Amino acid sequence: MRYESTRGSCPQVSSAQAIKTGLAPDGGLYVPERIPKLSREQRDGLTSLAYPARAAELLSLFLTDYSKEELRQCADSAYSADKFPPAAVAPLRRLDDNISCLELWHGPTSAFKDIALQFLPYLLTGAVAKTGEAGEVVILVATSGDTGKAALEGFRDVPGTRCLVFYPHGGVSEIQRLQMATQEGANVGVVAVRGNFDDTQNGVKAIFTDAAYGGELARCGLRLSSANSINWGRLVPQIVYYFAAYAELAGGGVLTEGEAVNIVVPTGNFGNILAAYYAREMGLPVHRLICAANANNVLADFINTGVYDRNRPFVKTASPSMDILISSNLERLLYELAGRDAAVVRGWMAGLQKKGTYRIGGGALEQMQSVFWAGSANDAETFAAIKATNSSYGYTIDTHTGVAKCVYDKYRQATGDGRKSIIAATASPFKFAASVVEAIAGPAAVAGKDEFALLRELAQISQMAPPAALADLNEKSIRHTIVCERTEMKTAISHLLGL
Numbered sequence: 001m002r003y004e005s006t007r008g009s010c011p012q013v014s015s016a017q018a019i020k021t022g023l024a025p026d027g028g029l030y031v032p033e034r035i036p037k038l039s040r041e042q043r044d045g046l047t048s049l050a051y052p053a054r055a056a057e058l059l060s061l062f063l064t065d066y067s068k069e070e071l072r073q074c075a076d077s078a079y080s081a082d083k084f085p086p087a088a089v090a091p092l093r094r095l096d097d098n099i100s101c102l103e104l105w106h107g108p109t110s111a112f113k114d115i116a117l118q119f120l121p122y123l124l125t126g127a128v129a130k131t132g133e134a135g136e137v138v139i140l141v142a143t144s145g146d147t148g149k150a151a152l153e154g155f156r157d158v159p160g161t162r163c164l165v166f167y168p169h170g171g172v173s174e175i176q177r178l179q180m181a182t183q184e185g186a187n188v189g190v191v192a193v194r195g196n197f198d199d200t201q202n203g204v205k206a207i208f209t210d211a212a213y214g215g216e217l218a219r220c221g222l223r224l225s226s227a228n229s230i231n232w233g234r235l236v237p238q239i240v241y242y243f244a245a246y247a248e249l250a251g252g253g254v255l256t257e258g259e260a261v262n263i264v265v266p267t268g269n270f271g272n273i274l275a276a277y278y279a280r281e282m283g284l285p286v287h288r289l290i291c292a293a294n295a296n297n298v299l300a301d302f303i304n305t306g307v308y309d310r311n312r313p314f315v316k317t318a319s320p321s322m323d324i325l326i327s328s329n330l331e332r333l334l335y336e337l338a339g340r341d342a343a344v345v346r347g348w349m350a351g352l353q354k355k356g357t358y359r360i361g362g363g364a365l366e367q368m369q370s371v372f373w374a375g376s377a378n379d380a381e382t383f384a385a386i387k388a389t390n391s392s393y394g395y396t397i398d399t400h401t402g403v404a405k406c407v408y409d410k411y412r413q414a415t416g417d418g419r420k421s422i423i424a425a426t427a428s429p430f431k432f433a434a435s436v437v438e439a440i441a442g443p444a445a446v447a448g449k450d451e452f453a454l455l456r457e458l459a460q461i462s463q464m465a466p467p468a469a470l471a472d473l474n475e476k477s478i479r480h481t482i483v484c485e486r487t488e489m490k491t492a493i494s495h496l497l498g499l
């Protein structure tokens with residue numbers, strides 16, 4: 001299987017090359033030359049397998065320069081019992097006959113990004129070896145909170161790699177700050193940047209495209225790479241859990257053979273829902289993919305109207321990991337909607353670059369709307385959904401999952417579609433304890449409490465134990481204290497790399 005750029009202006013590459021490079025040199029995203037289809041027998045065959053074996057089966061269809069045995073070893077290491085619960089990497093929690101929550105947050109950092117970021121280091125070091133490159137890979141990450149910690153945990157002490165994370169000083173939650181500041185590992189670095197997330201992200205992007213600096217690093221045997229979801233190696237492990245969820249429900253007799261389900265995904269950068277789209281294209285019986293946005297509803301508007309318009313205020317919400325106005329992975333869907341015509345994609349992306357907007361034509365819009373349904377939820381609606389889920393089902397969800405539940409309810413109302421539905425639960429409620437406690441018990445329950453008091457409060461309310469890695473944070477020593485100006489990020493990198 002070869003990989004091609006959505007902008008069509010650079011040669012096809014192997015899967016290993018695509019993973020090592022991250023972003024294609026023409027600025028596009030790498031996509032597989034075709035989407036493999038699973039036969040019914042292949043799909044049924046997954047039912048009897050454990051999660052790592054399912055991952056190896058599915059990934060071997062895409063990553064053809066890795067052997068199935070190799071992928072199986074990667075999966076066994078990525079999803080070992082010290083990282084994920086032994087029984088299920090992504091357990092399903094059934095709320096009623098129709099709705100199941102797919103809990104994607106049982107990894108080391110309590111958000112779904114662990115499922116891909118525990119896997120990516122194995123794929124990346126494999127890719128470096130396969131492409132015959134010597135030297136070390138330096139992963140640069142700009143984060144608004146969840147990706148940075150998940151990347152640090154994934155890459156810590158992985159031979160041949162360094163992982164350097166930049167986050168906006170004062171711009172992440174206290175739990176998220178502590179998660180990063182206490183990070184262990186000999187090959188990691190964490191820097192707070194005086195600026196907001198956009199400044200941080202722009203700083204990292206500028207370093208990626210700084211040829212002189214790249215040359216300087218190359219002379220020291222270092223190469224920069226990305227752990228962002230623009231990297232195909234970050235996206236492909238996410239396809240697995242949708243097949244796994246279906247296999248669990250089918251194996252448990254909840255679904256009849258071939259019965260189609262809806263999948264609901266709280267969406268920001270369009271990575272997680274795109275993985276569900278690929279699963280559907282591969283033959284997973286899915287009726288609708290329901291795209292749930294928060295008040296930054298640029299994607300929901302796009303799906304409903306065909307017009308993408310980022311010219312709107314950026315809203316800070318209680319679901320910060322979805323506060324985004326440019327969803328980079330959407331380009332991979334656009335490529336499919338354009339009938340894989342890269343010139344059409346280039347035109348749309350030029351519109352986005354120049355005017356912040358573009359419109360897709362009738363055929364592409366119809367095709368998109370035949371698969372996707374979209375809606376949005378503001379913070380008040382999200383809090384109401386968290387409270388209602390807690391009182392109706394005795395089940396506590398985080399703010400991102402709350403957005404998804406609210407939009408699912410709107411879908412049900414609007415369409416009357418009572419099909420069985422899977423909601424992607426993307427973070428542990430303990431990661432956003434203040435908002436979740438406020439949603440369920442009101443603002444008075446939050447007043448005057450620090451993060452650790454809030455974890456205890458939420459444990460009471462939810463009847464769940466906080467993830468140990470969060471509860472123990474106040475006993476860990478602070479290891480990372482560097483704060484830099486946004487103009488000094490390169491200096492910080494050189495310092496951390498010992499150059």
Ligand SMILES: *Cc1c(COP(=O)(O)O)cnc(C)c1O
Pocket residue numbers: 111112113146147229266267268269270271272273321322400426427
């Ligand atoms: C990153 C994130 C999302 C958004 O996922 P995308 O793949 O960017 O659409 C949703 N919820 C949580 C908790 C996240 O960390």
